[in-house]
Amino acid sequence: MKKTLFLSLALTFILCSKETKSPKAAVVSARIEASKIGIEILKKGGNAFDAMIATNFALAVCFPNAGNISGGGFMVYRKNNGETGSIDYREMAPKKAYEKMFQNESGEIISDKSTKGGLAVGVPGTIAGLFEIHRKFGTIPMKDLIKPSIDLALKGFIVTAGQKSSLDSKRDEFIEVNGQNTFYANEFKKGDTIKNKPMAEALKLISEKGEEAFYEGEIAKSIVEEVRESGGIIDLEDMAAYKPKWRIPVNFKYKELNIFSMGPPSSGGICLAQMLKMVEKYPIKEFGYNNEKTIQLMIEAERRSYADRSKFLGDPDFVKIPVDTLINDKYLLNRMKDFSFSKATSSSKINPGEIISWKESEETTHFSIIDQFGNAISTTTTLNASYGSKVYVEKYGFFLNNEMDDFSSKPGTQNMFGLIGGKANSIEPGKRMLSSMTPTIIEKDGSLYMILGTPGGSTIITSVFQVILNAYEFGMNIQDAVNFPRFHHQWIPEKVEFEKERFKNATIKSLQMKGYDISSDYIRKIGRVDAIMISDEGFISAGADPRGDDAAAFIY
Numbered sequence: 001m002k003k004t005l006f007l008s009l010a011l012t013f014i015l016c017s018k019e020t021k022s023p024k025a026a027v028v029s030a031r032i033e034a035s036k037i038g039i040e041i042l043k044k045g046g047n048a049f050d051a052m053i054a055t056n057f058a059l060a061v062c063f064p065n066a067g068n069i070s071g072g073g074f075m076v077y078r079k080n081n082g083e084t085g086s087i088d089y090r091e092m093a094p095k096k097a098y099e100k101m102f103q104n105e106s107g108e109i110i111s112d113k114s115t116k117g118g119l120a121v122g123v124p125g126t127i128a129g130l131f132e133i134h135r136k137f138g139t140i141p142m143k144d145l146i147k148p149s150i151d152l153a154l155k156g157f158i159v160t161a162g163q164k165s166s167l168d169s170k171r172d173e174f175i176e177v178n179g180q181n182t183f184y185a186n187e188f189k190k191g192d193t194i195k196n197k198p199m200a201e202a203l204k205l206i207s208e209k210g211e212e213a214f215y216e217g218e219i220a221k222s223i224v225e226e227v228r229e230s231g232g233i234i235d236l237e238d239m240a241a242y243k244p245k246w247r248i249p250v251n252f253k254y255k256e257l258n259i260f261s262m263g264p265p266s267s268g269g270i271c272l273a274q275m276l277k278m279v280e281k282y283p284i285k286e287f288g289y290n291n292e293k294t295i296q297l298m299i300e301a302e303r304r305s306y307a308d309r310s311k312f313l314g315d316p317d318f319v320k321i322p323v324d325t326l327i328n329d330k331y332l333l334n335r336m337k338d339f340s341f342s343k344a345t346s347s348s349k350i351n352p353g354e355i356i357s358w359k360e361s362e363e364t365t366h367f368s369i370i371d372q373f374g375n376a377i378s379t380t381t382t383l384n385a386s387y388g389s390k391v392y393v394e395k396y397g398f399f400l401n402n403e404m405d406d407f408s409s410k411p412g413t414q415n416m417f418g419l420i421g422g423k424a425n426s427i428e429p430g431k432r433m434l435s436s437m438t439p440t441i442i443e444k445d446g447s448l449y450m451i452l453g454t455p456g457g458s459t460i461i462t463s464v465f466q467v468i469l470n471a472y473e474f475g476m477n478i479q480d481a482v483n484f485p486r487f488h489h490q491w492i493p494e495k496v497e498f499e500k501e502r503f504k505n506a507t508i509k510s511l512q513m514k515g516y517d518i519s520s521d522y523i524r525k526i527g528r529v530d531a532i533m534i535s536d537e538g539f540i541s542a543g544a545d546p547r548g549d550d551a552a553a554f555i556y
Ligand code: GLY
Pocket: 364, 382, 383, 384, 385, 403, 406, 434, 435, 436, 437, 457, 458
C-alpha cells in the first residue's frame, strides 16, 4: 500500500515538474504551419481575433480540403472581461435557388447535384466574416495578418501522408469537374512541396483592395465564371449581397459549467445542450468512461437530439425555432422518459424518416486560440465535403464549397452526412443551410475552462459532447480527452458507429444483445478535436487530435 502511494506521489511529481510552466498563449489547428502563423501574430502583440484571422488564411493555403476563403463558418468568443459573442459567416443560397432544385420531375433527388459542381456552391461567407471580425476586434492591420499566408503560398507547404491520400482519393473528381489541366490533377507525394502562386495572387488582392476584391472585384468575377461553367447559378449580385451576422451564442449550464456554443443556423449549440442536459441527471462519473451504461445513456441522448434537429432547426432568419423549449430541463427530462438501461430505444419509435444511402465525409476544420491577454476564440470553418464542390477557381487557386448539400433537398431524406432534414431546413433564396458546427467555449466557476470544436460533419456534435464529458466527468487531461476512442449515433440511420478496434468486445457484444445496431466494419475516424483547457490553477494545455495532422503552438 505504502509502495503504491509512493509510486503515485513520484509520478505526480514527475508529471508536475514537467509541467511547471504554463504557456501564456496557444493556437491549436489542423496544421502546424497555421498554428505557428497564429502564434507569431500573438507574439507581435496581436490579440486572439488577429490570430484567428491569420490562422484562417494560413489554413486556406496549407489545408485546402477544408481551410478556406471560399466557404463559411462560425466563431464563438469570450473576451478576458467575460464578454461573450458569436459570428455567423455561413454560406447563403443564391437568389435563384429554389426548394426543389435538387429533385427531378418525379420528385426524386438527382444524385451528386447538391454535392458536386456549380449548383452545389453556396455564396461564400468566410472573407466577409474575417473582415467583420477585424473591424470589431482587430488590432493589427489586415495586410499584416494576410502577409504570412501570401508567403506560405509562395514558399509552399509540405504534403503529409494524410494529405497525399486525401488528394489521391479525390483526383478523379477534380478532373471530372475541372478538366485534365486542373492544378490538383497533378499527383503529389508525401514530402512534396505545393506552391500556390494563384492563391498568393488572390490573397494579395484581398490584402490591397479589401473584401470588395472578393465580393465585387476580380475574384468575384472568377468565382461566378467557374460556377457558371460547371452548371451553377451564383451571380455577381449574390456575391455583393453577402453579409455575416453577429449572433447571441446558445448559453446553458451543465452542473458547474457555463457553456457557450453556436446557435442557429448551426444546430451545434442546441444539440450539445440537449445531449448534456439529457445525461446530467445520471451518475455518469460513477458509471465511468466507456462503461456500458455511460455509452447507452449517451447514445440515447444523441438519438433524441438528432430527431429534434431534423424537425425544428434551420436558419433563424427564416424559421421560428423554439430554442428555449428545446433546451429546457423539463422538456429534456420528458424526452428521456422512455429510456431504459435494459433495451435500446428504436429510432423508428422516436420519429421515422425515409432512409437512403449514407455517404461519408469528415471535412471542415476547427481551431482554438487563447491569447496572452486571456481572450478565447473557438472557430469552425468549412467547404463542407473534402475540397467542397470540387469546382476549382484556377486563376486564384482555391476550391469552392458544396454547402448547398447541408440544406434538406427533400424533407425526410438524408444528406451527405445521413442527416434528415425537414421543412425548417428547406432551400430558399438567401437562406443559410443548417450546420452541425459546434465551436464552444466553457467557463467553470466563472473562469475560462475550455475552448473546443471539431470537423466531422454529423459527428461534430457527438465528438464535442464526448470530449467535454471525458475532461469534466472522467478527469482526463485535455490531450487524453481528445485522443480517447469515440462513438457516434445520430438517430437515423439506426446504427451506432464505434471507432474500429478501440472498444472492448464484451461491451460491444452486450450492447448488441440489448438491441443496439453496432457497425463492426466502420473505419472512419470520428472528429478531429482541437481543444485548449485551463486548469483551476490557470495552467493552459492543448489537445491536438492525433487523428489528423493537427498541432498546437505556444508562447511561453
Ligand atoms: N458542412 C458541415 C456542417 O456545417 O455541419
